Amino acid sequence: MTDRLIKVSLLAYLALVFVFIFTPIVASLVFSFNSDRFPSLPLGSFTLHWYETVLSRPEILEAAKTSLIVAVSTAILSTFIGFCTAYTDYRFNFVGKSAFLALALLPPTIPLIIMALAMLSWLAQIGLSGKVSSIIISHTVLGAPFAMAVIRLRLNDMDPSLEAASWNLGASEWRSMWEVVIPFTKPSIIAALCLTAAVSFDEFAVAWFVSGLNKTVPVVILEILQGNVDPQINAIGTFVFFISMTLIIIAQALLMSQGRKKDASA
Amino acid sequence: MTKPLVVFDKVEKRFAEFTAVKPTSFEIGAGEFLAIMGPSGCGKTTTLRMLAGLEAPTGGEIRFEGRVMNHVKPHERDTPMVWQSLALFPFLNARENVEFGLKMRGVAAPVRRKKALEWLDRLGIGQFAERNVAKLSGGQRQRVALARSLVTEPKILLLDEPLSALDAHLVIRMQSVLTKLQKELGITFVYVTHSQSEAFAMADRVIIMAQGEIAQIGKSKDIYRSPSNKFVAEFVGRNNIFEGKVVHVSPEVVKVETPIGQFAVPHPGRAVKAGDPLSFVVAADLVQVGTERPAADNVVECQIISEQFMGTTVTLFLEAPGGEELKVQIGQRELEQIDIAGGKRLFASWPAARAHVFGAKGHA
Numbered sequence: 001m002t003d004r005l006i007k008v009s010l011l012a013y014l015a016l017v018f019v020f021i022f023t024p025i026v027a028s029l030v031f032s033f034n035s036d037r038f039p040s041l042p043l044g045s046f047t048l049h050w051y052e053t054v055l056s057r058p059e060i061l062e063a064a065k066t067s068l069i070v071a072v073s074t075a076i077l078s079t080f081i082g083f084c085t086a087y088t089d090y091r092f093n094f095v096g097k098s099a100f101l102a103l104a105l106l107p108p109t110i111p112l113i114i115m116a117l118a119m120l121s122w123l124a125q126i127g128l129s130g131k132v133s134s135i136i137i138s139h140t141v142l143g144a145p146f147a148m149a150v151i152r153l154r155l156n157d158m159d160p161s162l163e164a165a166s167w168n169l170g171a172s173e174w175r176s177m178w179e180v181v182i183p184f185t186k187p188s189i190i191a192a193l194c195l196t197a198a199v200s201f202d203e204f205a206v207a208w209f210v211s212g213l214n215k216t217v218p219v220v221i222l223e224i225l226q227g228n229v230d231p232q233i234n235a236i237g238t239f240v241f242f243i244s245m246t247l248i249i250i251a252q253a254l255l256m257s258q259g260r261k262k263d264a265s266a
Numbered sequence: 267m268t269k270p271l272v273v274f275d276k277v278e279k280r281f282a283e284f285t286a287v288k289p290t291s292f293e294i295g296a297g298e299f300l301a302i303m304g305p306s307g308c309g310k311t312t313t314l315r316m317l318a319g320l321e322a323p324t325g326g327e328i329r330f331e332g333r334v335m336n337h338v339k340p341h342e343r344d345t346p347m348v349w350q351s352l353a354l355f356p357f358l359n360a361r362e363n364v365e366f367g368l369k370m371r372g373v374a375a376p377v378r379r380k381k382a383l384e385w386l387d388r389l390g391i392g393q394f395a396e397r398n399v400a401k402l403s404g405g406q407r408q409r410v411a412l413a414r415s416l417v418t419e420p421k422i423l424l425l426d427e428p429l430s431a432l433d434a435h436l437v438i439r440m441q442s443v444l445t446k447l448q449k450e451l452g453i454t455f456v457y458v459t460h461s462q463s464e465a466f467a468m469a470d471r472v473i474i475m476a477q478g479e480i481a482q483i484g485k486s487k488d489i490y491r492s493p494s495n496k497f498v499a500e501f502v503g504r505n506n507i508f509e510g511k512v513v514h515v516s517p518e519v520v521k522v523e524t525p526i527g528q529f530a531v532p533h534p535g536r537a538v539k540a541g542d543p544l545s546f547v548v549a550a551d552l553v554q555v556g557t558e559r560p561a562a563d564n565v566v567e568c569q570i571i572s573e574q575f576m577g578t579t580v581t582l583f584l585e586a587p588g589g590e591e592l593k594v595q596i597g598q599r600e601l602e603q604i605d606i607a608g609g610k611r612l613f614a615s616w617p618a619a620r621a622h623v624f625g626a627k628g629h630a
Contacts, residue, residue, distance in 0.1 A: 023462035143352070164320055165353035167340040175341075179366070183357045 032234035039231070050235040060236065061162055063220040066132060067201055070216060073137040075197035081140065082147025082192055086179065090155040091163075103234025105145050115142070116209035138206045139207040140202075143196035150195060150255065154188035191251040201240070208209055271296040271331060271422060271454050272317065279312050282457045286312040288478040289326055294456060296421070299448050301457045301469035305501070309478040310458045314424050315455065331421075341370070346415035348425040350431070352407055354399045360410045361384060361395040367418045385413040387441070405436045412447070422454040429464060441467055462502060466490065474498050492622050493547060499624075504550040504581070505615035506592055508621075512542045519618055520544065526586040530563045530618040545624050551579060552593040552620040555612050557605055565615040568592055573601075584614060 031050070035044035054060055073254070085104045089097070107115070119138045123129040128137065162184065166176040182189070204218035211219055221236055270293035279287040287309040294561035296302050302310040315321040316328060328335045335343065340428040347366065354363050361382045368378035386392045394402060399410060408428065415423055425444075425496045431551075445468050448455045459465050465472050466486040474481045474489065474497075482494045493499035500509050510524030515538055519530045524543050531546045537545065559565060568584040571591070578603050584592040592614055607629075 013568075028618070158350050161349045161351050161353035162355065164340070165349060166355075166366070168318055168320070168345070168347050169367035170341050170418070171345075171366075172339075172341050175370065178368075180355060183355075186357070207398055 025237075025242075028234045028237045028241075029232055032238045034231065037231065039230065039234075050231045051184060052130070054232050054235045054239075057232075060217075060220055063215045063217045066135075066214050067216040067218075069132060070135045070207075071140060071197040071200040073136045074143050075193045076201035077136065077140040078143030079147045079151075079189060079192045080195040081144040082149075082196075083151050083185070083189065085148045086152035089152060090158070104148055107141050107145050107221055112203075112205040116206040119206060120209045129210060130214070132214045134205070134212075135207050135209045135214065135216065138210050139196075139200040142203065142206065143199050146199060147192035147196050150192045150251075151185055151188045152198055153255075154185045187254040187257065191254040194247040194251040194254075198244045198251075201247070202244055269296055270294060272456075273296075273329040274313075274326070275329065276326035277323045277328055278315075278319060279309070279316060280324045285478055287316070288480075289322075290480055291326075292473060292480065292483060294422075294454055297452050297454060299445070299455045299457065299468060299470045300473065300596065301459060301465035301471070302473045302475060303459055303462060303465040303501075304475035304481070306460060307477075308475040310460075311426060311539050312476050313475070314347070314426055314456060314458045318347050319343050319422055343411065344418065345422055345424055346418065346420050346421045347426060348411050348415050348428040350427040352411045352428070352431075354407060354410055354414070356398075356400055357529055359396050360391065360393065360402065360406075363399060363410055364413045364417050366414060366580060371418065382413070386410070386415050389413050404432050405440065408432065408436075409441055409443075412443075416447075416451070420453065423448075425455060425457045430461075431457075437464070444468060465628055474501060476501070491549065493624070495624055496545060499547045504593060505547045506550060506553065507545065507547050507591055509543070509545045510543050512540050516541060520623075526566055526590045526592075527587050529621065531621040531623050532619055534623040546621045547624070548616050548621050550578075550593040553592070553594045553595065553614050553616050555584075555594050555604060555614050556584065557612060559612060559613050560615050562615050563618055564621070566592060566611055567611055567613055569626050570610070571613055586614075 003244055030040045030043070033048070034117050035047040035049065040208050089101060094100075110118075116138075119141070120129060123134045123137065128134045158181075163176050163180055166180045167173065170204065186203075200217065203216075204222065207216045215223070217240055221233060221240075224230055224233060224236075238266070272294040274290055274294075276289040276291050277287065278289045279285070290309075290313070293451055302313060304310045312321055316323050317335075319335065319338055319342075320516050323386065330343070355366065358366070361379070361528050364382035364385055365378045368381060373381075383392060383395055383473055386395050386409075389411045390506045391402075391406050391413075394406055399407060402410065411428065431438050432440060441464060444455070444457075448468075448605060457465070457469060466489075469486060471484060472486055472489055473483045476497050482489055482498045484492075485545060493502055496507060499505045508522070508526075508529065510522040510529075512520055513523045513528065514521040515533070518533055520533050520538060522529050524532055528545075531544070534544070554560075559567070566584075568586045568587045569583050571583045573583070574581040575598075578598050579595055580598055582594045582596065582601075584594060594614055608620075
């Protein structure tokens with residue numbers, strides 16, 4: 001009886017946590033289709049008006065385009081760097097390896113505002129501030145550790161004999177990289193691409209500092225909000241939420257299928 | 267032995283903190299089935315890995331058909347290996363795994379597909395060609411690994427404890443698959459194992475390694491009957507080892523005083539004199555037991571401690587005077603003839619010629 005009670009209360013607690021997390025998002029979703037100017041109950045009528053106005057504003061479309069370019073470039077660059085770091089960790093032993101790893105995993109521990117200021121002043125020094133590339137560089141710094149962590153997890157499951165077996169069968173070390181290491185880590189590479197794209201797509205603080213005139217979507221949202229409260233924000237928010245969630249769900253599904261395969265083969 | 271295919275010439279492997287293989291020399295004949303056996307950490311796997319180019323020797327030379335291989339990269343050698351973990355590529359199906367070596371050699375897709383299927387058929391798993399390797403049984407995966415290594419038609423196949431993960435009944439079946447394949451292909455097999463039953467059952471010759479050195483090299487039967495030192499005698503098992511001092515020397519026979527009595531052993535063929543230490547072994551299956559004292563040399567009166575039933579044979583553990591243990595292996599049916607009930611005295615005996623003196627020359 002008490003077991004059952006504990007189970008029910010734990011489930012209730014879990015449900016409460018989810019309600020707490022998702023209520024604002026759901027509210028935003030609901031109000032994005034609401035005809036009233038201000039978010040209040042009872043709801044007005046259903047409308048797509050706010051989506052129409054968003055799509056008719058060139059600065060928002062421009063921001064979406066910038067965000068897309070930044071997210072895709074960041075995903076590719078971070079995943080490449082993350083893969084190289086993870087493989088170095090998997091394959092080689094060298095003096096100072098733990099320092100190397102600590103350094104590689106450091107960026108997410110730095111407060112974003114400090115990171116943003118540092119990036120701004122450094123990029124200004126080398127003449128790269130206020131460009132799309134400056135956002136890409138900054139986001140790659142933030143994204144690479146995530147990519148590394150995800151790919152490293154997968155590499156840890158790789159039988160050390162697997163690469164040696166491919167050399168033994170006539171593959172050079174580079175060939176083995178293409179024929180064995182990359183196919184083996186492919187699910188985690190795709191997951192890393194999705195995760196880093198999502199990190200970049202959502203990131204506000206650093207983008208706000210270094211973006212200059214090339215604003216990303218979160219930066220534009222803040223600018224609209226600073227003007228007035230406008231239900232267009234709900235429409236943009238809903239759109240951003242679905243893109244990020246899709247990316248995260250793809251990444252999570254890939255990582256979970258890895259875990260299942262591991263269990264099955266063990 | 268025919269012309270050597272591989273020569274290990276004073277090959278040595280040192281790591282930063284220990285020496286895995288001390289300078290070691292031996293030859294592997296073309297078409298030979300050689301087993302390298304020893305306890306874990308004896309250097310057997312390192313020896314095999316050096317042959318595959320996965321470790322570089324720190325001294326000496328490895329020659330393959332006369333060519334020095336020390337610095338040849340693994341992928342430039344034709345020394346395929348069957349791994350202990352099998353190391354099948356999990357993202358490829360059985361056929362693609364087998365094709366891998368051919369693909370690396372630039373063989374056209376239709377040709378390699380055909381060859382891979384031929385090998386899978388030959389090993390009796392043709393119907394699983396398109397199946398994911400994770401969905402195959404242990405024995406089937408073993409066969410995929412074998413096909414993958416043999417598809418390039420190498421002159422030598424290296425096997426690193428390939429049967430250690432299989433169930434006992436599958437081990438026996440795979441042993442016969444392996445010996446049959448080796449005979450049919452006529453290529454050299456180098457088989458590393460810690461299991462003496464695997465090594466003795468399959469190999470033409472066996473190398474026993476201990477602490478980075480060869481303890482003995484020879485045919486299975488010679489190693490079993492004439493271990494050259496105490497380590498080999500103990501490793502091979504089911505041996506009674508006696509250590510004592512020479513008390514009397516005659517041209518044919520030497521008498522040795524041991525803690526459990528005085529025994530006659532064949533003359534070792536090297537100079538011995540009274541007072542020299544001398545050790546010898548008597549294999550457990552060469553000892554006779556009975557309830558009556560036989561009128562023979564080398565009789566030990568002892569008491570039965572326990573018996574270990576092993577199918578058609580039984581190993582008796584006897585206690586000799588002074589608490590020394592004596593092992594006797596006899597047939598199940600023979601044992602039925604002997605009345606061992608009630609802790610009766612038993613007499614263990616063996617003719618002098620059955621004893622083997624360590625380091626003896628010229629006879630087995």
